[in-house]
Amino acid sequence: MTILAPIHAVLARTGLDAVILVPGANFRRVFRKDFHQMERPLEVIVPRDGTPVAIVPNLEMGSFAPIGFPGEVFDWRDETGYMDAFMAAGAALPQLRDGARIGVEGQRMRVFDLLALQKALPGAVFVDAHAEISAIRLHKLPEEIELQRKAIRLSEAALEDTLREIRVGMSETEIESLLLRNLFAHGADGLAFAPIVAAGDNAAKPHAHARADYRIKPGDALLFDFGGSCQGYSADITRTFFVKEVSDFDRAFYETVLAANAKGREVSRAGITASDVDDAVQKVLETSQFAAFRRHKTGHGLGLDIHEAPQIMRGNRQLLEPGMVFTIEPGLYRDGEAGVRIEDDVVVTESGIECLTSFPRDLRLVG
Numbered sequence: 001m002t003i004l005a006p007i008h009a010v011l012a013r014t015g016l017d018a019v020i021l022v023p024g025a026n027f028r029r030v031f032r033k034d035f036h037q038m039e040r041p042l043e044v045i046v047p048r049d050g051t052p053v054a055i056v057p058n059l060e061m062g063s064f065a066p067i068g069f070p071g072e073v074f075d076w077r078d079e080t081g082y083m084d085a086f087m088a089a090g091a092a093l094p095q096l097r098d099g100a101r102i103g104v105e106g107q108r109m110r111v112f113d114l115l116a117l118q119k120a121l122p123g124a125v126f127v128d129a130h131a132e133i134s135a136i137r138l139h140k141l142p143e144e145i146e147l148q149r150k151a152i153r154l155s156e157a158a159l160e161d162t163l164r165e166i167r168v169g170m171s172e173t174e175i176e177s178l179l180l181r182n183l184f185a186h187g188a189d190g191l192a193f194a195p196i197v198a199a200g201d202n203a204a205k206p207h208a209h210a211r212a213d214y215r216i217k218p219g220d221a222l223l224f225d226f227g228g229s230c231q232g233y234s235a236d237i238t239r240t241f242f243v244k245e246v247s248d249f250d251r252a253f254y255e256t257v258l259a260a261n262a263k264g265r266e267v268s269r270a271g272i273t274a275s276d277v278d279d280a281v282q283k284v285l286e287t288s289q290f291a292a293f294r295r296h297k298t299g300h301g302l303g304l305d306i307h308e309a310p311q312i313m314r315g316n317r318q319l320l321e322p323g324m325v326f327t328i329e330p331g332l333y334r335d336g337e338a339g340v341r342i343e344d345d346v347v348v349t350e351s352g353i354e355c356l357t358s359f360p361r362d363l364r365l366v367g
Helices: 005-014 025-031 058-067 083-091 111-120 130-137 142-165 172-185 200-204 248-267 274-286
Strands: 018-021 043-047 053-057 072-076 101-104 125-128 196-199 221-226 228-230 237-243 299-301 308-312 325-328 331-334 338-341 344-348 353-355
Touching: 005 018, 005 025, 005 043, 005 130, 018 025, 025 130, 043 083, 053 058, 053 083, 058 072, 072 083, 083 111, 101 111, 101 130, 111 125, 130 308, 142 172, 142 221, 142 228, 142 237, 142 344, 172 196, 172 221, 196 200, 200 221, 200 331, 200 338, 221 338, 237 248, 237 338, 248 274, 248 325, 248 331, 248 338, 248 344, 274 308, 274 325, 308 325
Parallel strands: 018 101, 053 072, 101 125
Antiparallel strands: 018 043, 043 053, 196 221, 221 237, 299 308, 299 325, 325 344, 331 338, 344 353
């Protein structure tokens, strides 16, 4: 099996004449190496018939060579620009002109890359094949799941250390700094994304930013949505706590989200659809006294990208299959007051799911 076998399988399934990869999660999955997507274009063109080609900035050649690319490489330098390399690559692929259908990653391909490709391959038809290409990452390999386990374990340890240091009167940014320090202390080699640390009314914003001018006080909800990464594979965990005390109303609010999270973990298994999972979770929220405070779907796939397929939402009829990893993260948000979200990462198995996260979910007071 060659390194390009996953892309050849995409070509066979779709009938496309070629697929083009740019740096990102799909590139990383195929070549086991990460390249930054920057102002210098780097493209790999894999035709259904013929020799693959790559367009590579000269300064990246030392990093590109070890991946063992089985094709022709056209490099270029800053002082001469990239267009000559694109034209040379196009000349090496005469079969990809005049109506050839070429699949690109619609969520990664940039306009200036596409314009250069259109000039180099006149008459070709470029189509968005992002979903079809990204499907190579739907079923995680055992070694990928193990890296996600490691990222989750270190993230949970970092969260526990952070909670022990929290005191009333700290700002959200001070707590965020503690979390970041603890993530790297426990061995993270990167961040899955910029963490969310949000208290009080800020926790009612699903994608809040930590504030330097707000200091936590008793009764506040305190929401963490974060994850460390391990060799590119990430954790994505959310837990919500309350500072010092919690009202009966907020306790019921929390317990409703907890019940929805438990329902999602209970029903998830191979053979049902992503829509089935979301429907079960949403019904818990919809039939509660807090139905008006729903904002989003149940979850999303997780791997080299933080948000990838499968999307766990109503209407997505994609069947869950062993090896798929996704989040279960119901939430409720009272604008201007408080928000609660509880998020776990799970992998589908032959017999159900394995919950990769183990951090306790029961309501906890901190500070």
